[in-house]
Amino acid sequence: xxxxxxxxxxxxxxxxxxxxxxxxxxxxxxxxxxxxxxxxxxxxxxxxxxxxxxxxxxxxxxxxxxxxxxxxxxxxxxxxxxxxxxxxxxxxxxxxxxxxxxxxxxxxxxxxxxxxxxxxxxxxxxxxxxxxxxxxxxxxxxxxxxxxxxxxxxxxxxxxxxxxxxxxxxxxxxxxxxxxxxxxxxxxxxxxxxxxxxxxxxxxxxxxxxxxxxxxxxxxxxxxxxxxxxxxxxxxxxxxxxxxxxxx
Amino acid sequence: xxxxxxxxxxxxxxxxxxxxxxxxxxxxxxxxxxxxxxxxxxxxxxxxxxxxxxxxxxxxxxxxxxxxxxxxxxxxxxxxxxxxxxxxxxxxxxxxxxxxxxxxxxxxxxxxxxxxxxxxxxxxxxxxxxxxxxxxxxxxxxxxxxxxxxxxxxxxxxxxxxxxxxxxxxxxxxxxxxxxxxxxxxxxxxxxxxxxxxxxxxxxxxxxxxxxxxxxxxxxxxxxxxxxxxxxxxxxxxxxxxxxxxxxxxxxxxxxxxxxxxxxxxxxxxxxxxxxxxxxxxxxxxxxxxx
Numbered sequence: 130x131x132x133x134x135x136x137x138x139x140x141x142x143x144x145x146x147x148x149x150x151x152x153x154x155x156x157x158x159x160x161x162x163x164x165x166x167x168x169x170x171x172x173x174x175x176x177x178x179x180x181x182x183x184x185x186x187x188x189x190x191x192x193x194x195x196x197x198x199x200x201x202x203x204x205x206x207x208x209x210x211x212x213x214x215x216x217x218x219x220x221x222x223x224x225x226x227x228x229x230x231x232x233x234x235x236x237x238x239x240x241x242x243x244x245x246x247x248x249x250x251x252x253x254x255x256x257x258x259x260x261x262x263x264x265x266x267x268x269x270x271x272x273x274x275x276x277x278x279x280x281x282x283x284x285x286x287x288x289x290x291x292x293x294x295x296x297x298x299x300x301x302x303x304x305x306x307x308x309x310x311x312x313x314x315x316x317x318x319x320x321x322x323x324x325x326x327x328x329x330x331x332x333x334x335x336x337x338x339x340x341x342x343x344x345x346x347x348x349x350x351x352x353x354x355x356x357x358x359x360x361x362x363x364x365x366x367x368x369x370x371x372x373x374x375x376x377x
Numbered sequence: 378x379x380x381x382x383x384x385x386x387x388x389x390x391x392x393x394x395x396x397x398x399x400x401x402x403x404x405x406x407x408x409x410x411x412x413x414x415x416x417x418x419x420x421x422x423x424x425x426x427x428x429x430x431x432x433x434x435x436x437x438x439x440x441x442x443x444x445x446x447x448x449x450x451x452x453x454x455x456x457x458x459x460x461x462x463x464x465x466x467x468x469x470x471x472x473x474x475x476x477x478x479x480x481x482x483x484x485x486x487x488x489x490x491x492x493x494x495x496x497x498x499x500x501x502x503x504x505x506x507x508x509x510x511x512x513x514x515x516x517x518x519x520x521x522x523x524x525x526x527x528x529x530x531x532x533x534x535x536x537x538x539x540x541x542x543x544x545x546x547x548x549x550x551x552x553x554x555x556x557x558x559x560x561x562x563x564x565x566x567x568x569x570x571x572x573x574x575x576x577x578x579x580x581x582x583x584x585x586x587x588x589x590x591x592x593x594x595x596x597x598x599x600x601x602x603x604x605x606x607x608x609x610x611x612x613x614x615x616x617x618x619x620x621x622x623x624x625x626x627x628x629x630x631x632x633x634x635x636x637x638x639x640x641x642x643x644x645x646x647x648x649x650x651x652x653x654x655x656x657x658x659x660x661x662x663x664x665x666x667x668x
Contacts, residue, residue, distance in 0.1 A: 230583030241581070243574055254575075257382065258584035302582070 151215070152309055152341050153177040153200065158209035160195055169195045170206070171365040177343065179309075182336045184352050185345045186376060187362035193345045196362075197314050200343070201233065202226050214309060231259055234303030234311040234340075238318035240295045242287045248274060248298045249283040255302045269305060277301045277331055293324035297331065304335055311335060313344040317351060325351060349376030386592035387599055390568045397567065398600060401560040405604025408553030409650050410611040411546050413642040417612070418543035420638060422536060429532050430506045437499045437516060438524045447521030448497075454519075455499060460511060463502040469495055496523060557604070558657045561597050565661040568593055576666055589666065594658045601654035605646040612639050 154176040161168040169192040177183050185193040198204040199211050202218050211218040214232065221229060242251050252273060253266040261269075274283055277297040287295050296316060303311055313332060317325035329351055336342045346352060352359060352375060359374025360367060369377065391398045437455075439448065455464045467475070473492040480486050503512065509527040516522055569576065579589050620634045 224586065227580075227583045227585045230581065235581055241574075241578060243578060254578065255582040258579045258588060259582060260585075260588075302578075306582070 150179040152179045154212040156210040158206045160206045182342045182357040184359045191362045192365040234308035236313040236316045238315040240299045247284045252302045273301045273305045310341045352376040387595045390596045404557040406607035409608035409646040411550035415546035433506045435501045436526045438496045440523045443521040462504045465500040561657045562661045565658045569665045597654035597658035598651045601650035605650040
């Protein structure tokens with residue numbers, strides 16, 4: 130099945146973690162939403178090691194987004210266990226969820242920025258609401274904005290930024306806490322191909338810092354160029370799990 | 378830093394929807410005023426009961442043709458009665474003197490009544506004023522007794538009226554409270570809606586639940602406290618205008634409402650106002666934020 134890597138946009142070879150530690154593990158997870166005729170996830174088992182970059186692909190309604198929601202403790206499985214960082218998320222009490230969320234960064238198709246705050250304030254807000262002081266924000270936020278390539282645009286409002294730049298702010302916000310895991314739910318869904326590739330470069334750079342990146346996408350182009358692990362889901366079942374996959 | 382954030386969010390929240398905030402505060406204030414009035418009433422009735430029952434008398438009026446023997450017998454019997462604490466004999470002269478004192482403002486009435494026409498009587502103070510019935514049954518057929526009058530009967534009527542007013546105030550307080558709480562719930566819903574983006578981001582990045590909820594709950598608490606302050610002002614105004622004003626004539630009848638009585642009501646009003654607003658806000662948030 131594996132085809133030779135084409136090199137794509139020159140993202141370099143995937144980082145192979147020296148020491149394998151499982152950060153995400155789904156054990157025979159089944160989830161059926163109320164009123165649904167068939168399960169969204171049907172006996173799915175997958176494990177993801179620290180530092181991996183994993184694509185979840187598949188048609189709409191195949192259950193990929195349900196996995197993201199489970200990892201965020203938004204949706205609980207009917208059967209099976211979800212382990213994040215060796216902690217059983219399914220058994221976690223809901224009051225522990227906020228603290229748990231701090232170890233996971235999240236990026237979405239629709240950016241989810243606060244329109245009345247600048248790029249800097251959007252990122253700083255994420256720090257302040259989890260109890261970090263303004264002094265910490267002043268030190269950390271410019272650094273992370275520089276990292277995502279927004280140096281000099283700190284004081285622009287979202288409407289003054291392009292789609293790609295807005296997504297960079299969202300990535301900065303997700304990453305500012307140095308999470309173990311970065312979840313990206315169709316992060317390039319609203320972006321043109323060139324901008325999408327820039328965002329992918331950014332996610333790749335973040336992955337190289339040791340952050341595990343899990344990305345749900347439809348974008349075959351990107352998957353083919355990145356040549357990373359691909360988990361394909363169809364009708365709630367894993368139909369393919371390939372180390373250096375393409376969209377297929 | 379976080380406290381500053383929360384407090385500024387509270388002020389912004391109250392100001393953002395200022396007409397609703399005013400409606401909420403006014404209904405809270407009216408409801409809490411009613412609650413305070415009802416509480417004051419309760420204390421007043423209690424005070425008055427203590428005061429009046431202490432001085433209450435049962436009067437046994439004697440026949441005009443009562444014989445000395447009958448009078449002495451009755452006197453002895455009353456003095457040995459365990460239900461009776463104190464017995465005073467009032468003869469005709471003294472009854473007339475009391476009558477003169479009582480109706481000194483009505484000379485027509487005074488001139489119409491002769492000293493001789495007033496009956497002599499025994500004035501009893503009971504160990505327990507509520508045992509009037511026993512006294513009545515025991516003495517009503519005794520020779521020489523004309524009539525037994527219990528003042529507490531009359532007082533009970535007054536107290537019934539006062540208790541009824543108190544209950545009406547309490548009912549009004551509850552009805553207004555329901556309206557106030559619906560307004561609180563609505564205000565919190567609007568606030569939660571207008572801050573839905575911030576809330577979504579806060580949940581996403583893992584802000585603690587109390588941090589997300591605190592500004593909304595405090596918004597309701599501040600409204601409740603402002604409402605109770607306005608209620609206090611209303612009670613003070615009521616004391617000035619009613620008790621010290623138009624109802625002054627009844628001062629002898631009603632026990633006085635003191636400033637400390639009113640101030641004593643404030644913690645009750647503030648506590649109830651703050652707590653039920655907070656609880657309403659919190660419950661509303663459980664539905665609208667699902668944190």
